[in-house]
Amino acid sequence: MFHMMNEARIAVGLGAAMLGFAGYEASLDYAKTRPQGRPMGPGGKDASKPQVPIIEHADVKRMLLAQKSYCEGALALELYCARLVDELHTGDGAAKARAHLLLEVLTPIAKSWPSEWCLEANSLAIQVLGGYGYTRDFPVEQYWRDNRLNMIHEGTHGIQALDLLGRKVVMDGGAGLVALRKAIDETVGRASAAESLLPHAQALASAADHLEAATRAAWSTGSPDEALANATPYLQAFGHVVLAWIWLDVATRAVAAPVDPAQRGRLAACRYFFHHELPKVAAWLAVVETRDDTCRTMAEESF
Numbered sequence: 545m546f547h548m549m550n551e552a553r554i555a556v557g558l559g560a561a562m563l564g565f566a567g568y569e570a571s572l573d574y575a576k577t578r579p580q581g582r583p584m585g586p587g588g589k590d591a592s593k594p595q596v597p598i599i600e601h602a603d604v605k606r607m608l609l610a611q612k613s614y615c616e617g618a619l620a621l622e623l624y625c626a627r628l629v630d631e632l633h634t635g636d637g638a639a640k641a642r643a644h645l646l647l648e649v650l651t652p653i654a655k656s657w658p659s660e661w662c663l664e665a666n667s668l669a670i671q672v673l674g675g676y677g678y679t680r681d682f683p684v685e686q687y688w689r690d691n692r693l694n695m696i697h698e699g700t701h702g703i704q705a706l707d708l709l710g711r712k713v714v715m716d717g718g719a720g721l722v723a724l725r726k727a728i729d730e731t732v733g734r735a736s737a738a739e740s741l742l743p744h745a746q747a748l749a750s751a752a753d754h755l756e757a758a759t760r761a762a763w764s765t766g767s768p769d770e771a772l773a774n775a776t777p778y779l780q781a782f783g784h785v786v787l788a789w790i791w792l793d794v795a796t797r798a799v800a801a802p803v804d805p806a807q808r809g810r811l812a813a814c815r816y817f818f819h820h821e822l823p824k825v826a827a828w829l830a831v832v833e834t835r836d837d838t839c840r841t842m843a844e845e846s847f
């Protein structure tokens with residue numbers, strides 16, 4: 545039953561990534577053809593200039609880059625997890641054991657991360673289309689509605705979080721987390737050899753240190769109600785660290801062909817993820833490591 549559920553969870557994550565991708569493609573097409581506004585230069589806007597396609601505005605590029613970083617990152621994660629499932633069947637003893645440990649901690653992320661962030665991608669796709677995005681004349685609102693299911697079925701977001709912090713990272717003395725850290729450190733080592741990726745490698749190592757310390761701090765009193773009260777921010781932080789690792793791994797390959805526009809796009813999406821997304825990890829972990837009791841102690845009658 546659990547084997548089936550684990551593979552089903554990877555399939556849910558892949559479905560969420562694909563819906564995110566569909567919205568990304570639709571909003572990218574729209575942004576290339578919709579004229580609105582004038583370009584912002586060093587002297588401000590020039591009203592005598594013709595309107596430009598909205599893809600030329602920095603804020604629209606931000607929304608497209610965010611979608612690209614969520615959806616391509618999620619796809620890379622799902623393909624990696626699918627390969628680990630294959631290794632469970634085809635690998636030698638050591639490869640099987642490693643795949644098993646990594647899947648223990650990665651399966652909740654493979655299910656939950658695309659469900660949350662590729663849904664956010666769908667929301668950004670609607671935003672890129674402006675008022676048209678809100679209508680049924682374009683497909684993006686339906687992508688959001690369909691994707692909204694994925695945080696609910698096959699184990700809700702909250703249940704994935706309890707599974708990760710309550711079971712997966714503590715089982716076998718934390719062996720799954722140790723295996724993940726080893727894999728992250730291998731990528732950090734490879735990325736550190738490229739000058740342009742070194743700051744990302746250092747940021748990832750530091751975020752992984754923080755995640756490990758917060759895991760220990762959450763459980764430091766041994767009290768499940770204290771540790772698990774902030775399981776969802778823990779899931780979010782864990783997911784962002786995993787996706788930073790996945791993006792850095794993609795970038796170590798892309799950096800070898802920096803003039804290819806597709807590889808440049810991947811390097812830009814990786815940079816976006818490290819500059820705009822990874823810093824969120826510190827805020828999520830702050831409530832985890834202090835075992836913040838704001839939510840846990842809220843009295844029912846005070847809502």
Ligand SMILES: Cc1cc2nc3c(=O)[nH]c(=O)nc-3n(C[C@H](O)[C@H](O)[C@H](O)COP(=O)(O)OP(=O)(O)OC[C@H]3O[C@@H](n4cnc5c(N)ncnc54)[C@H](O)[C@@H]3O)c2cc1C
Nearest residue numbers: 692693694695696697698699700701702703704705706775
């Ligand atoms: C479109 C759709 C298709 C579905 N398809 C199938 C299917 O094919 N097969 C099938 O078996 N099921 C299916 N489901 C059911 C789905 O798996 C459940 O809706 C899901 O497991 C959540 O259960 P629930 O709706 O009873 O919500 P509840 O369990 O009542 O959860 C409500 C909220 O409370 C939270 N919560 C619940 N318990 C805890 C807890 N102990 N600690 C912290 N938070 C908690 C949840 O995280 C959630 O946010 C489908 C649902 C939908 C909407």
